[in-house]
Amino acid sequence: MPGDWLVRRAARGDSAVRLRLGRQRLVYLLGPAANAAVFGHDERFRAREAFAALEIVDGPTSVVLSDGADHARRRGLIRPAVAPRRIDGYLETMAQAADEALAEVLPGEPFDAYVLLRRAIRRSTLRVLFGGELARRADEVGEMLQPLLDLTDKLPQVLDAHRRLRTPAWRRAMTARAAVDELVNEQVRRERDRGPDEGVGEGPMLPLLVHGRDGAGSGLDDQEVRDQAVTMIAAGYETTSAAIGWIVYLLGTFPDWQVRAREEVTTVLAGGAPGPGDLDRLAVLRAIVTEALRLYPPAMISVRYAVEGFEHDGEQIRPGDLVVFSPYATHRDAQVYSGPLRFDPGRWLQQPRRAPEEYLPFGGGKHRCLGSGLAMAELTVMLSRLLAHGEYRLDRGPRAARGFAAMRPHPGVRITIPPQ
Template sequence: METDHAAHPPSLPTVTLPIAELATWASRRRGPVFHTWTGLRRYAYLLGPEANEFVFAHDRLFRFREAMSALVAVDGETALIVSDGLDHARRRSVVRPGMHHRQVRSYLSWMSQAADEALSTITAGEPFDAYQLFRAAIRRSTMLSLFGERIAASSDQIGAHLQPLLELVDHMPEVIDLHQRLRTRTWRRSMAARAKADEFVYAEIARVQQQPEDAETQVLSTLVHGRDGTGSALSDVEIRDQVVSLIAAGYETTSAAMAWTLYGLGGRPELIDRARDQVLEVTGGQPPTAEHLPRLTLVSAAITEALRLHPPAAMTARYVVEGFTFAGKKVRPGTHVLISPYITHRSPELYEDPLVYRPERWLDGDGGLVTRAPHDYLPFGGGVHRCIGSTMATTELTVMLARLLSRGRFRVPEQKVRAVSVAAMRPKGGLQVVLEG
């Protein structure tokens, strides 16, 4: 439990996710482990920090392939999120160098470029949809940083191709299975969109294979020319799946986190002023550099708190391959286990005033940043499948917020904001923001 009892001005109402709140209600009555059925699938909810720690420490009991099968429609059969065991380790080892924090810092200028291009389109004093604006900016930033100008130049086109797929995987797995079996119009539209995106990505893979010198610093080049510990290369299909996963997951979840950060700060105008003062003092109003990032502590705390209240994946799943007992309850093989960052992060046993947006809880007395145990704070999951793009995401968020604050104060007008999607927890209908200049 936190001990900071300092008074803070009231913030905007906390936005909840109904399906996660239902699980919260059930856990209060039935304990940290309970079972449900949806169609033919058996689910076991393992909720709370002890459950998170158990799941992260016992990876051998679980598989991801069956649990995340709904994502195959977008990410592909060999994506990291649906890979297990040696296949997962091999693919991850090839992707990892491009996601290392030192490599991510080399992308800072592209992140600022994408932010500034997007922000140049807004007019001070007039509302704009911050979710959609930063969604496009983060998509372009991700594609510039990871894959270079050729793919980034078509970021809106690829985004349009991926949108039907992202809408498809918003459904429950059983619904996606039904669309696939019946070959519904939704399914056919999604597969046609995927074919268009794949055509572009495979052409870019072929180009880099023939002209490696054109993309030496981008992740696509790393994927094409990288080798695992045995000297094995990824196949074209594997490369495609990692490329699409990084693009789709990168902008879909990161843009939602950006919107929630702005929403939270919108209820704390005095904190906006403090964060803006820090950005101007540290950067002089210029694009942030690698040396600036550790000094933008208020910006980092604002983002960390938004990810606490609105984690990218409100709930995440594993498929049980070896039965076990936890908290006195047996969980059988074939069960889909669900753990919840959302429920953990809103626990009053872990966080004082858990429904209040309070970035100060992440700052120590000396202005440094506070960290929490990985089973207490898990916006990017945990264990061997922890999101490989977490550093990329938090760096993009820091740069985007710093560039916005450099332009002036902003406010969030009164509006109805609702969260949707367990997979991405985004604000339905966007988020209206006004830049005051």
């Protein structure tokens, strides 16, 4: 796995590794100092060229692909929709989606928890964004998106070849994009017609994205709303579902931590679903989620496109270089974490926070993932509802980590909840 190669290079003391892939110059910068150099100097980089492969899904105005003033404006307009107070209002929706999925499970019958909870997260994401109407078509939307997600899960050079050759996979992806656009744009038009008086307030995110305004009176146009909504759908369930798969696997592998987590759910929540204020009281669950994201960050690597030259630890970075940093390699660095390959949520109970350059499952700097708080809440809620259904055993863990855009457990995580 590429991430393990980077871990080995970092262990050898390498802080920069230069490669060439076709015409593209890649520079891997390793370690916390490198991460800090990237996060602290946004002016040196652009995101658009770095994440160009995501444009076929997210769209040209997605905050992920935005830079400079456009990025700051879009980010500011999205932030209220993922503020802590708003997230509190989404907790019931998340728990309901989890319970609906778990209701399909028969006690004593094995099932793939990754697949089941991925479907639950997809439903939850659509309900949080659009409310109940579109959420009822969650599985249909997932099927629409899959050809696009399959394509963006490939290396950029492979994706470019599909585009140039107009392969069947590319044509399927373009058909899928047209279908997704029609569906999402219809929701945006309806919300526009309803107007801000009815739209902005508690409830789903879409009204806030459509009608929200910043201090200068600027708002998102229809293309921008579409792109932010699809970005949230794709990233929200693709990366979050990958993370919940690893969490379930780790707790099945380390049952003592599963017991501690279940005891906390029983004590703090009395078997119910988390509500506003409860997440802060679930210290063990939060530590488990945090540790799982350390060992298996959804993005094994992240990228920036250098627009100006600079030097890092003796390595000269040139304009046009693709600068790669690795959460996976940093999180498994023995110079940063004691026993880095050991699953130990207790480290987060002793030291709940680490420097941004040392713990970066959601990236960092001005492009740090806006949905990190939402993802942490979703993972905690989904885990709490699974544990409330009873102790489970791991029947089959993943054989490998797969995925370029999101590191997911392959082929899945098969578990059994014994009859009570």
